[in-house]
Amino acid sequence: MTPVPPAAGEGRLPHCSRRGFLGSVAAAGIAALAADASAAARPADPAGPGSAAPGRIPHEVQDHRCIVVGSGFGGGVASLRLATAGVPVVVLERGRRWPTGPDARTFPSASAPDERALWFRSAPEIFGRRVDLPRYTGLLDASVGENMTSVCATGVGGGSLIYQGMALQPTEELFRTWFPGAIDWREMDREYYPRVSRVLRLAEAPDELIESRPYAASRVFADRVRAAGLPLRKIPMPIDWDYALAELRGEMRPSYTNGDGSFGVNNGGKHSVDVTYLAQAEATGLVEVRPLHDVRAMRRSPDGRWELDVEELDTAGNVVRTLTMRAPALMLAAGSVGTATLLTRAAATGAVSDLPESVGDGWGTNADRIYAWTDPTADFGAVQGGPVVYGSLNWSDPTTAHTVIQASTPPFGPDLHTTMLVGYGVSADRGRIVYDPAQDRGVIRWPAAGDSGIRRHIERTARTIVGPSSHLTDTNAFVNSTWHPLGGAPMGRVCDIDGRVLGQRGLYVVDGALIPGTTAACNPSLTIAAIAERALDRIVRHDVGGVI
Numbered sequence: 223m224t225p226v227p228p229a230a231g232e233g234r235l236p237h238c239s240r241r242g243f244l245g246s247v248a249a250a251g252i253a254a255l256a257a258d259a260s261a262a263a264r265p266a267d268p269a270g271p272g273s274a275a276p277g278r279i280p281h282e283v284q285d286h287r288c289i290v291v292g293s294g295f296g297g298g299v300a301s302l303r304l305a306t307a308g309v310p311v312v313v314l315e316r317g318r319r320w321p322t323g324p325d326a327r328t329f330p331s332a333s334a335p336d337e338r339a340l341w342f343r344s345a346p347e348i349f350g351r352r353v354d355l356p357r358y359t360g361l362l363d364a365s366v367g368e369n370m371t372s373v374c375a376t377g378v379g380g381g382s383l384i385y386q387g388m389a390l391q392p393t394e395e396l397f398r399t400w401f402p403g404a405i406d407w408r409e410m411d412r413e414y415y416p417r418v419s420r421v422l423r424l425a426e427a428p429d430e431l432i433e434s435r436p437y438a439a440s441r442v443f444a445d446r447v448r449a450a451g452l453p454l455r456k457i458p459m460p461i462d463w464d465y466a467l468a469e470l471r472g473e474m475r476p477s478y479t480n481g482d483g484s485f486g487v488n489n490g491g492k493h494s495v496d497v498t499y500l501a502q503a504e505a506t507g508l509v510e511v512r513p514l515h516d517v518r519a520m521r522r523s524p525d526g527r528w529e530l531d532v533e534e535l536d537t538a539g540n541v542v543r544t545l546t547m548r549a550p551a552l553m554l555a556a557g558s559v560g561t562a563t564l565l566t567r568a569a570a571t572g573a574v575s576d577l578p579e580s581v582g583d584g585w586g587t588n589a590d591r592i593y594a595w596t597d598p599t600a601d602f603g604a605v606q607g608g609p610v611v612y613g614s615l616n617w618s619d620p621t622t623a624h625t626v627i628q629a630s631t632p633p634f635g636p637d638l639h640t641t642m643l644v645g646y647g648v649s650a651d652r653g654r655i656v657y658d659p660a661q662d663r664g665v666i667r668w669p670a671a672g673d674s675g676i677r678r679h680i681e682r683t684a685r686t687i688v689g690p691s692s693h694l695t696d697t698n699a700f701v702n703s704t705w706h707p708l709g710g711a712p713m714g715r716v717c718d719i720d721g722r723v724l725g726q727r728g729l730y731v732v733d734g735a736l737i738p739g740t741t742a743a744c745n746p747s748l749t750i751a752a753i754a755e756r757a758l759d760r761i762v763r764h765d766v767g768g769v770i
């Protein structure tokens with residue numbers, strides 16, 4: 223049901239006939255439908271102007287068999303595999319749907335972002351720059367913590383909507399060094415990594431594209447890496463590159479070939495989770511994805527079921543309905559910070575007793591670094607094709623393994639002889655997420671010198687690649703940020719390796735929060751999805767029919 227924004231000062235039911243509303247209510251197995259004075263009187267967002275008038279917001283109680291919170295990689299895998307096993311699933315996603323191309327204008331432009339860029343509860347900043355945008359359920363959520371800002375995406379498809387899509391698989395040596403030994407590498411390599419690669423239809427950029435004018439920066443990067451004697455390879459991406467070739471022929475408006483996809487690719491051809499895992503899940507008829515459903519709290523009810531407080535929003539962030547949703551099985555897939563927030567809040571408020579003490583721990587950044595690379599002697603082009611073609615994978619030593627890639631910068635106008643380098647690598651440094659009642663969110667606590675060991679390796683490699691004619695600006699020195707938050711409910715400490723939260727029947731973590739703080743010098747999404755595929759195989763085999 224698509225929520226319709228209430229008219230000014232008028233909180234009311236979503237727009238549908240009473241009969242239609244009651245029909246859908248019955249189908250969802252609603253146990254009670256009542257105006258809940260306490261929920262209605264609670265301000266939806268004390269800080270925001272968008273709260274609907276108190277006392278007028280409808281409230282429902284619904285019962286389900288399995289609820290998934292979050293619709294990124296973990297949520298997509300979980301909903302498809304559970305539905306394939308015959309389990310009806312409701313997926314709650316706080317963000318909106320972002321339907322895409324060809325030639326769509328769904329996503330904002332990176333060079334001129336508007337309110338679609340920012341989630342309304344986010345810190346008001348985009349990649350560290352303060353912005354003043356109208357309140358909207360937009361794409362980016364910046365979580366500012368101690369010594370670290372973590373950036374993630376909101377919307378049906380989660381991070382896959384705005385990620386560049388780099389999909390690297392660690393080597394056996396790397397995987398064995400950084401993941402629990404109880405996970406069989408051979409099985410991951412034989413079954414789960416290839417399974418995700420097939421669903422996301424990973425492919426490398428074709429030479430015909432790389433040789434075109436907009437991909438000059440990719441060619442310069444490749445030449446410099448080769449000249450430095452460092453390893454170079456194309457990076458597999460979840461992209462149908464024919465779209466980019468069609469742009470070159472002038473058949474579509476540029477979206478890949480002008481590097482303007484940092485807030486989502488408007489042209490289609492990007493195999494994000496909404497059009498792959500979730501579309502397949504919805505096609506089973508057993509999965510209902512509910513966008514604009516923000517889960518605010520979780521608890522265990524006296525009968526042992528999981529109970530969620532949910533706010534249904536319009537795109538301005540107004541609450542149009544509140545729900546209590548109950549199920550015997552709850553899969554947390556709200557991303558590392560989102561899942562850790564729900565768990566640490568539940569532990570701190572006593573809403574769930576006996577959660578493992580390590581909830582919030584084992585949080586890592588994947589050692590992300592973002593550099594601006596300026597070289598007056600290099601012809602990167604004012605318009606740079608993207609998102610990413612090449613990377614230098616320096617993985618020979620599993621204790622210092624790191625990757626440096628070149629990514630296009632958005633078309634900002636004049637040619638500044640500048641492009642972007644991104645580095646990430648292994649690191650044993652960890653922070654934690656701690657619930658702050660004053661802000662009602664999980665706050666990252668990151669050590670000031672965190673990742674400094676691997677940073678030296680990444681920076682040395684980046685400087686070797688760019689050479690003496692260049693200037694490298696480490697943007698993390700100004701705003702220490704990560705796009706790759708991992709951990710907070712890591713396997714082995716908070717969960718078992720299949721994602722079951724220890725001592726909590728029917729509660730699972732299947733997203734980046736389950737990963738032990740690093741994805742071993744690789745971008746995280748492929749490993750998050752492969753670990754989720756592995757977990758879901760086990761959960762379907764052992765828990766469906768019993769716990770679920």
Ligand SMILES: Cc1cc2nc3c(=O)[nH]c(=O)nc-3n(C[C@H](O)[C@H](O)[C@H](O)COP(=O)(O)OP(=O)(O)OC[C@H]3O[C@@H](n4cnc5c(N)ncnc54)[C@H](O)[C@@H]3O)c2cc1C
Nearest residue numbers: 292294295296316380381387388517557560733734745747
């Ligand atoms: C700019 C950028 C570029 C990136 N590039 C790459 C890349 O090239 N390759 C790569 O592998 N990774 C990349 N990443 C990282 C990648 O996107 C994440 O690692 C991945 O999406 C995490 O998957 P997940 O399933 O843990 O959670 P997510 O994909 O983050 O999904 C979590 C979902 O849960 C929703 N949610 C959160 N809280 C709630 C709540 N309370 N109620 C309801 N819904 C909620 C969120 O809105 C979100 O949609 C990038 C990230 C960013 C921000």
